[in-house]
Amino acid sequence: MTEQDPLIRNANFKEVNLGLPEKVALIEAERCLQCRDPKCVAGCPVMVNIPKFIQLLSDGNLAGAAQSLLADNALPAVTGRVCPQETQCEVECIRGHKGLPVAIGYLERFVGDWARGHADEVPMPKAPPTGKKVAVIGAGPGGLTAAGELARKGHSVTIYEALHKPGGVLVYGIPEFRLPKAIVEAEVARLEQAGVKIVCNTVIGRTYTLQELRAEYDALFIANGAGLPVFMNVPGENLKGVYSANEYLTRVNLMAAYEFPRADTPVLKGQRVATVGGGNVAMDSARTAKRIGAQESIIVYRRTRKEMPARAEEIHHAEEEGIKFEFLVAPVEVIGNEKKWVTGLKCVRMQLGEPDASGRARPVVIPGSEFVIPCEVVVVAIGTRANPLLTATCPDLKLNKWGNIMVDEQGMTSLPGVFAGGDIVRGAATVILAMGDGKRAAASMDAYLRGEPVITAEAGPAVPA
């Protein structure tokens, strides 16, 4: 796929990947072997019928390809951009055994974008109204997916969103250069056209309790996402210039701080920015820092490149854009000046020891290896804890020891008719896993609402949380 030049794009917020031209997409589609037992589908958390939409695409039937893709995946233009295809569908592709796998992600994106531009040609199929009312809590990827599926089945769906804009992590977290906001807006508009009602500025647990919603609706899906950011718990973390990645990205993405003073919300820039963490959120933060003017944007990660949970493409893009990586390094203190502004991040060097519970080698401190990374801004991107606002108002809802909501194989919580999915169940995971949860829960909810036994086979295998 064509990309913006790294040294130009690292100073703007326009999309990095420029998409495939139609001709190239059609040629790439022909590479699909149309396997009888397609392993790629099994690798997809929402079980997109990949050979089918690619076949229709290579036939030149773009509307057919779009229809087929949208029947399996409510947000293809989003997942075509943010899914870790290299560990899901593409890794399973037979073509990949000898040479490159079919570029399933790029083709998905191509068809998703085509569908966005040709909304009239791919109307959302809709079943006759069932008379059942469903509420979805959270307008992020999990909630939007569930809402789309439920609306298609003829249920009346209302989404409650805490922020002033729908999209969840797609609008506050993932930066414009990776997922343009216009795409999210178009996907949301498509749902609204299908009859989904979205109510913003409504915090469940505060504006309404879960019990109030239960009284009002026939079934609920909780997808309120990751919550409170985790900090490092080291001295100096409350100095001016230390951000959680959530705050940093929300300021820049949702509140458009990169356009300050045209937008009112500011963000501290800093000549040098150190981002702590090795996931996609850390990559997004470090690349954002570069774009808003940091001379040096450094990722600090306590293991090696191999253990980084970020997508390969994000790491690659970050490197191209001049992001520096400090591997096997762990922060021990944020250093500040007399005015309490951040001036550096004191770190120690690590070496890999025995594997820990997660199977990854445990980093061990090298004695006497302390050093300081000079910086004015520190972004902490090491994960989130479950948000307690909703669960605190509903003591009957069973939680695990980390405060995440517990669900059964059908995605149902300990409360009948109340389902949950995404980060509030899994802890911090990915967009596509949340969407898979949304799709599975919607199928279970549909069965529940019809009074049928809850079967989830059509929605794909449950991915362990």
Added chain:
Amino acid sequence: MHKIVSKAVLSPNVTRMDVEAARIAQIRQPGQFVIVHRDGAAERIPLTIADADAQAGTITLVIQAVGKSTKELVALEPGQTIADISGPLGKPTELISSGRALCIGGGVGTAVVHPIAQGLKRQGVSVLSIIGGRSKEWVIFENELRALGEVQVCTDDGSYGRKGFVTDAARDALTAGGIDIVYAVGPVPMMRAVANLTRPFGVHTIVSLNPVMVDGTGMCGGCRVEVGGQTLFACVDGPEFDGHKVDYELLMDRLTTYREFEQESSRRCDDHTCRIGLS
């Protein structure tokens, strides 16, 4: 969309607005706040719910216009709308159920004390309010608080009520005895002074903190404060905390984080349109 129903200037830069927000008006409790987002490019600003009329479906916001965002907010006229209001957020005030409470309000903080006094009165608690400002024109919510109990007014310059700080009057009240709890809301140095004053009297003191916030739901952690050596988020763990345990220096320092940005915004704002509506 939330229509502004009425507006009144309470003191030179403090404006009261009654705004439509039916659900919040119905269920808000003392101590809770809302996040207000005027429109597209505006900031999200936390504002305490100073009062509410459940029947009319309106909430009362009291806004001190200090920067571009607040100036533009108070420039809105009745009939105009605020795009987004979310809430009620934060934990409700910990109210005592009997006895006598001292409510101390400084400047715009007096508006925050008001719903606390309302809640106490409803519980049957006797309320003494001590409120203050630089001079007479900065004293707000006096009549509203008089409806809930005794009120003593202090001004720095003696232009109204007792000359001196609210802490002077509070010291007398504490010395006289019979105060079971103190609620104090105002500028950070005032809350710190009150906490220092009440500590030797051993009277439980609750303060309401106003750090920088973005989402108000615990997601960003920008509003972190230290209470009793522990880092907490004001939006979900507060905004009210044990005044004897708050690290006020940290709060004051963190409140200066965006001062340069605020000055630039304000300068640009004053050069252009925001003067309209500010007399």
